[in-house]
Amino acid sequence: MGTTASQLGKDLLSEYQELTFLTKQEILLAHKRFSECLSKEDKNLPTPRVPMEKVLSLPELKSNPFRKRICHVFSTSDMKDGSLTFEDFLDLLSAFSDSATLEIKSHYAFRIFDFDDDGTLDSGDLEKLVNCLTGETDDTRLTPEEMRQLISNILEESDIDKDGTVNLSEFQHVISRSPDFVSSFKRLFCEVYK
Amino acid sequence: MESDSVFYTDRLGAPRNPLLDQLPSYQSLLYRRKPSASGSTKRRGSSRTRVGSSNSGKWGQTTVARQHEEKLRTQTIQRPVRELPKSMAEKRRDKDQRLEQAKDLSSWRQWRQSTRRTLRRLKEDGFEMLSNLELWRGDIHVIEGMFGTGILSYFSFLRFLVLLNIVMFLLMFGFVMLPIITAPHASGNTTFNHVDGSECRNYPSTSRHGLVVFHQHITDLLSGTGFLEQTYLFYGYYKVEAIHFPKFTYNLPLAYLLVTIAYLFLSLIWIVKRSATGFKRNLVQDEDRFQSFCNKIFAGWDFCIVNENAARLKRSSLLYELKTDLEEERIKQKIADRTRKEKCRIYVIRLILNLFVITVLAACFYSIYIATNFSQKAQMTKVNFILDLIYEYLPSIVITLANFITPLIFSLIIQYEDYSPAFEIRFTLMRCVFMRLTSICVLLVSLWGQITSCQEGDCVCGYNHVLYPEIYKLMIFDFISLFSLSLWTRKLIVNYCDCGLAKWWGQQEFAIPQNVLDIVYGQTICWIGTFYCPLLPAICTIKYFIIFYIKKVTLVNNCRPTTRPFRASSSNFFFLAVLLIGLALACVPVTISIAQISCSQACGPFVNYTTSWEVLPRAVSQLPAGVRTFLLAISSEAFAVSFFVITCLAMFYVIALAGAHKRVINQLREQLVMDGRDKRFLIQKLCQAQRTCAVRFPGSGSQSHSSDRVSPSYRSNSGVFLVHPPPDSATHV
Numbered sequence: 001m002g003t004t005a006s007q008l009g010k011d012l013l014s015e016y017q018e019l020t021f022l023t024k025q026e027i028l029l030a031h032k033r034f035s036e037c038l039s040k041e042d043k044n045l046p047t048p049r050v051p052m053e054k055v056l057s058l059p060e061l062k063s064n065p066f067r068k069r070i071c072h073v074f075s076t077s078d079m080k081d082g083s084l085t086f087e088d089f090l091d092l093l094s095a096f097s098d099s100a101t102l103e104i105k106s107h108y109a110f111r112i113f114d115f116d117d118d119g120t121l122d123s124g125d126l127e128k129l130v131n132c133l134t135g136e137t138d139d140t141r142l143t144p145e146e147m148r149q150l151i152s153n154i155l156e157e158s159d160i161d162k163d164g165t166v167n168l169s170e171f172q173h174v175i176s177r178s179p180d181f182v183s184s185f186k187r188l189f190c191e192v193y194k
Numbered sequence: 195m196e197s198d199s200v201f202y203t204d205r206l207g208a209p210r211n212p213l214l215d216q217l218p219s220y221q222s223l224l225y226r227r228k229p230s231a232s233g234s235t236k237r238r239g240s241s242r243t244r245v246g247s248s249n250s251g252k253w254g255q256t257t258v259a260r261q262h263e264e265k266l267r268t269q270t271i272q273r274p275v276r277e278l279p280k281s282m283a284e285k286r287r288d289k290d291q292r293l294e295q296a297k298d299l300s301s302w303r304q305w306r307q308s309t310r311r312t313l314r315r316l317k318e319d320g321f322e323m324l325s326n327l328e329l330w331r332g333d334i335h336v337i338e339g340m341f342g343t344g345i346l347s348y349f350s351f352l353r354f355l356v357l358l359n360i361v362m363f364l365l366m367f368g369f370v371m372l373p374i375i376t377a378p379h380a381s382g383n384t385t386f387n388h389v390d391g392s393e394c395r396n397y398p399s400t401s402r403h404g405l406v407v408f409h410q411h412i413t414d415l416l417s418g419t420g421f422l423e424q425t426y427l428f429y430g431y432y433k434v435e436a437i438h439f440p441k442f443t444y445n446l447p448l449a450y451l452l453v454t455i456a457y458l459f460l461s462l463i464w465i466v467k468r469s470a471t472g473f474k475r476n477l478v479q480d481e482d483r484f485q486s487f488c489n490k491i492f493a494g495w496d497f498c499i500v501n502e503n504a505a506r507l508k509r510s511s512l513l514y515e516l517k518t519d520l521e522e523e524r525i526k527q528k529i530a531d532r533t534r535k536e537k538c539r540i541y542v543i544r545l546i547l548n549l550f551v552i553t554v555l556a557a558c559f560y561s562i563y564i565a566t567n568f569s570q571k572a573q574m575t576k577v578n579f580i581l582d583l584i585y586e587y588l589p590s591i592v593i594t595l596a597n598f599i600t601p602l603i604f605s606l607i608i609q610y611e612d613y614s615p616a617f618e619i620r621f622t623l624m625r626c627v628f629m630r631l632t633s634i635c636v637l638l639v640s641l642w643g644q645i646t647s648c649q650e651g652d653c654v655c656g657y658n659h660v661l662y663p664e665i666y667k668l669m670i671f672d673f674i675s676l677f678s679l680s681l682w683t684r685k686l687i688v689n690y691c692d693c694g695l696a697k698w699w700g701q702q703e704f705a706i707p708q709n710v711l712d713i714v715y716g717q718t719i720c721w722i723g724t725f726y727c728p729l730l731p732a733i734c735t736i737k738y739f740i741i742f743y744i745k746k747v748t749l750v751n752n753c754r755p756t757t758r759p760f761r762a763s764s765s766n767f768f769f770l771a772v773l774l775i776g777l778a779l780a781c782v783p784v785t786i787s788i789a790q791i792s793c794s795q796a797c798g799p800f801v802n803y804t805t806s807w808e809v810l811p812r813a814v815s816q817l818p819a820g821v822r823t824f825l826l827a828i829s830s831e832a833f834a835v836s837f838f839v840i841t842c843l844a845m846f847y848v849i850a851l852a853g854a855h856k857r858v859i860n861q862l863r864e865q866l867v868m869d870g871r872d873k874r875f876l877i878q879k880l881c882q883a884q885r886t887c888a889v890r891f892p893g894s895g896s897q898s899h900s901s902d903r904v905s906p907s908y909r910s911n912s913g914v915f916l917v918h919p920p921p922d923s924a925t926h927v
Contacts, residue, residue, distance in 0.1 A: 017315075019276050019285045023322050063505035064497065076281045087282035094276070096497060099318075107279040109492065126491075133494050134513040142513070146520050153487045153523075160863060161870030171492075178486075180493040187338070187498035 020094035021104075030093055033189070034086050050089075052082035060189050065132040066112050070188075073111045096188040105185050106175040110168050120165035126151050274314075329353055333746060339500040341749070347765045348706050349742065355717055356738045358464060362457045362724065363731035369449045370728060373437050383438040428662060428727060434799065447799040447809045454725050454784065461721070461777055469770035490515060522614050529614070540612055547607050554603060555629060558596040559636045565592040566640040570660070589664065590671035593633045597715070601626045601708065623707050627772055630715050631779045634722070637664065638783050661787075665723035669730065672716050673737045677744060709745070710769050713738075714776045721780035725787065 008016075008031055016027050034050070035043070037058070042048040052071045061067040071082035074092045084092070094100060095108045113121055115128045127147060134140050142150065158166050158174040166174075175181050275289045296304055325331070330353055338346045377383075437444040494512055499505050532540075565588045572585035584591075604625045608618050641660050720734045788806045800806045814825055827833060 015286070016282075018311075019282060019289065021276060023318070060500050063499065063502045065495065065505075065509075076283070091282055095279075101277050104277060104279050113492070130491060130516075133491065133509065134516065135509045140509065140513055142516065142520075146517065149520055149523070150487065150491075150516060154491060157486055157488045160866050162867050163870055163874070174488045175492060178489040178493050180489055184493045184496045184498075187335075 016090055020090050021097045021099045022090065022094055026093065026097070027090065030090060030189070031086065034089050047085050049077065049083040049085050052084075055082070055084055064188075069112045069115065073108060093189060096186050098186055100186075102176065102182065103172065105181070106172045107168070109175070109181075109185055110171045120167045121171065122165040123151050123155075126154060126166075329356065330742065333742075337746065337749070338496075338498050340504050341499075344765060345706065345749070347769070348709060349746070351710065351766070351769045352713065352738055352742050352745075354468065355713065356735055356742075358461060359717075359720065359731040359735040359738065361460065362720075363729075363735065365453050365457050365460070366724065366728045366731065369453045370446065373444050373446065373449075374434055377437050377439075435802065445809075445813060447803070447806075448813045450799050451788065451806060451809050454788070457724065458721070458777070458781055458784070462774075465770055465774055465777065469767060469774075487519070490519070525614050544611050547611055550607065551604070551625065554600065555632075558600065558629070558633065562589060562592050562596070562633055562636045563640040563643075565589045566637055566664075567644065570641075570644050586663075587667055587671055589637055590668050593637065593668070594671065594675050596633060597630055597711075600629050623768075626707070626711055627714075627775060630711055631718060631776055634668075634715075634718060635779065635783070637668075638722075662723070662726040665719060665730070666727060668719050669716065669723065669733065669737070672712075672719065673740075676712060676741060706765065707768075710772065713741075714769075714772050717773065718776035718780050721777060722783050725784050 008028065013024060013027060016022070017024060020027075022030070037050045037054050038048050042050075052068075052075075055061065055071055056067050061070070064070070068082070070092065071084065072080070074088045074095075075082045075084055076088055077083045095104055110121070113125060113129050115125045121129075130147065130150060131141055134142065141147075155164065155166070158170055160170050160173070275285050275292070278285060278288065280288070296307060299307075330349075334346065334349055334353070337349055434446045436446060490512070496508060499508055569585050569588040572588075573582075576582055601622070604622045608622050611618075613621065638661070641664060644660065716734065716737065720730050723730045790805065800809065803809055803812070814822060817825070
């Protein structure tokens with residue numbers, strides 16, 4: 001849970017170490033970072049939540065095209081507003097750390113890319129994904145024919161049971177053969193990992 | 195029901211077709227992030243059984259679900275808690291649950307689990323400490339954050355080379371220089387290999403006036419001769435025959451030879467090991483893993499990019515890459531559709547252009563040859579300081595100029611050869627690599643030609659004598675040109691000159707392939723030269739250190755990073771492949787000079803032997819009889835042939851195994867497709883049957899209600915409604 005004091009208790013620290021892939025130092029840095037985002041009243045709550053707008057304005061996430069999805073995926077808020085507690089924040093850092101397993105990373109990557117939250121990546125999700133990667137303005141998008149060609153190529157490579165969508169196991173299978181995934185899906189908050 | 199929002203599109207939380215939820219494949223994918231306010235794991239189990247119990251009468255799924263739950267629990271218990279993709283609260287609950295269960299275990303198991311945990315934690319702490327000692331860690335983080343992983347691979351390649359050179363230097367130092375240095379202190383008795391201790395070269399004695407001495411020192415420093423020849427830098431300094439320590443005799447020539455072979459082997463093994471990790475997966479499948487679309491899309495974004503500018507650049511480079519790849523597919527289609535007349539025309543053009551390339555290369559090589567000969571002759575007469583320096587450095591200057599101009603020519607003419615874009619890039623790179631590494635060979639061959647053509651008189655004695663200064667000069671000039679072409683001059687020229695050429699040069703991107711070729715060129719020189727100049731790895735290390743900081747500052751201040759994308763994985767492979775080519779090329783002159791060339795008459799550790807290689811047989815003949823027969827057996831032809839045969843057999847076996855695996859994979863794929871179709875078909879039939887049931891018996895329990903709520907927009911694992919919506923499902927019955 002969150003803490004009112006600026007220091008984390010030793011038990012809590014070792015518990016977090018066991019439940020995430022972060023080291024002691026990284027957890028402490030993350031705590032410091034998180035506390036900076038809290039407003040004064042929030043600091044006294046038992047489980048303070050940082051609202052999504054505040055999270056999106058962090059410098060590391062500001063230029064990331066998937067920032068909104070990241071907030072939604074890691075948030076455990078009942079109201080689905082994308083706000084993060086400290087533990088959500090730790091989960092986020094843990095998934096992006098160097099020592100996280102490929103399975104964890106691919107699972108969360110799948111959730112992040114699944115824009116409509118239905119458990120599979122269909123053409124709509126893939127199209128939104130490509131647009132996020134290339135840019136939001138009109139001159140940075142692919143033409144519709146190119147998009148069609150690209151999506152059919154992706155589905156050809158990854159859709160094993162040929163149902164037109166990529167489900168989690170197909171996604172994990174494709175990721176396990178992708179040489180770039182591990183090096184690109186990491187270090188979201190670089191300074192914490194120093 | 196707030197949970198399981200990922201799989202449920204209906205916001206009211208009603209389940210979709212309960213059939214799909216009972217599928218074992220769906221059950222196994224149930225890892226969901228739940229808010230911390232929800233209950234314990236029992237809740238999760240109950241949510242599954244709740245779905246199951248709605249059909250308990252008809253389908254008997256409850257037992258199946260519960261069995262599956264048990265299996266899941268035992269499966270997940272094997273993995274540590276943090277590897278489960280759940281929220282922190284759930285992980286905590288899992289951990290407590292496991293601790294509860296662990297209390298039921300015997301004390302032996304408890305102890306084993308706790309020791310395992312502490313060992314793992316110790317290992318992690320150890321790794322963390324080791325990674326803190328990594329060289330340039332902070333700088334590389336900064337670069338990664340600003341430019342992404344493509345350019346990062348260049349800098350980590352540089353770091354790898356620094357480590358390699360440090361290890362090479364330590365090998366040389368430990369086995370060759372350290373015994374010489376410690377001999378007097380360890381009461382060792384050194385025997386030299388000539389009695390009078392004459393010098394390798396006779397220098398005319400100069401009258402010692404201050405400025406002349408200074409000039410002489412600078413000249414010597416820049417040309418590697420003179421006073422530097424009396425230092426550890428030159429292999430002629432190692433005149434020691436053997437060192438007699440109290441307990442044993444240390445055979446220095448043997449050590450020198452073995453260290454040379456050792457560092458070549460070590461480099462080979464290290465490079466192969468480093469490239470194998472990225473390459474392993476590539477061997478399993480036929481398709482080009484590096485260029486696959488999935489790799490580009492799913493692993494396309496570097497999440498470590500922090501800089502707004504870098505993010506924008508990354509986006510545009512991704513867009514460019516995708517457009518290029520899509521266009522390449524279209525071009526491949528176009529190439530396949532070419533008519534015969536067009537093909538002839540293209541082939542004729544390509545032939546002409548290749549001949550042109552060959553003539554350009556031949557012209558470059560010939561000019562290097564001429565320059566080397568001229569330089570050797572000009573070193574006999576001294577005119578004045580500057581001119582002498584230019585004559586000495588003439589081969590290096592010519593090589594650097596050729597390496598600068600030829601890539602421009604190649605990239606110009608490749609446009610007319612009408613290849614696909616990816617192939618264009620690769621082919622140009624291959625030509626540049628060939629040009630660079632062969633120019634060194636040409637230099638060596640022309641020096642060799644010099645030696646054999648003059649055997650007597652006032653020519654300097656020995657191949658090694660001539661080679662060593664040239665290698666040293668190549669290295670120094672390479673460093674100077676890298677330094678000057680990158681940082682200061684660029685900034686100065688761009689700021690103070692206003693002509694178009696300067697502006698174009700100043701805005702140059704950080705071209706990764708050219709930069710890598712520079713480094714590989716320098717490393718090849720180092721490998722060739724270490725036999726003659728044992729301190730060369732140390733000089734190289736210092737050079738790479740300085741280059742790292744220069745490039746970093748250049749990148750951060752001046753250049754834009756390349757807009758042409760360079761993937762981390764394929765670039766790692768490319769760098770190491772080029773490095774391997776350089777190593778293979780470096781082995782050739784070293785092997786020839788060890789095995790064939792007769793040694794300098796007055797210098798070096800191998801004076802008493804006809805060739806350097808002879809040290810080894812002579813040392814082997816002094817070993818005890820058993821070891822000697824063993825070594826002779828290993829080096830005999832019979833052993834070599836049988837070893838070769840066994841290796842071939844092993845290779846054929848592994849190839850056959852890989853082929854069999856590939857066939858099995860294809861069969862399994864087809865089977866998966868078939869099974870998916872079967873599943874969709876069966877579900878369709880079941881849904882139809884459900885609906886006809888509901889139509890006939892409208893009042894029969896919750897069964898019909900749940901089928902009522904079949905929303906037309908739901909997506910299932912099968913996706914049948916996405917692709918071919920059956921007409922019935924659009925209406926709620």
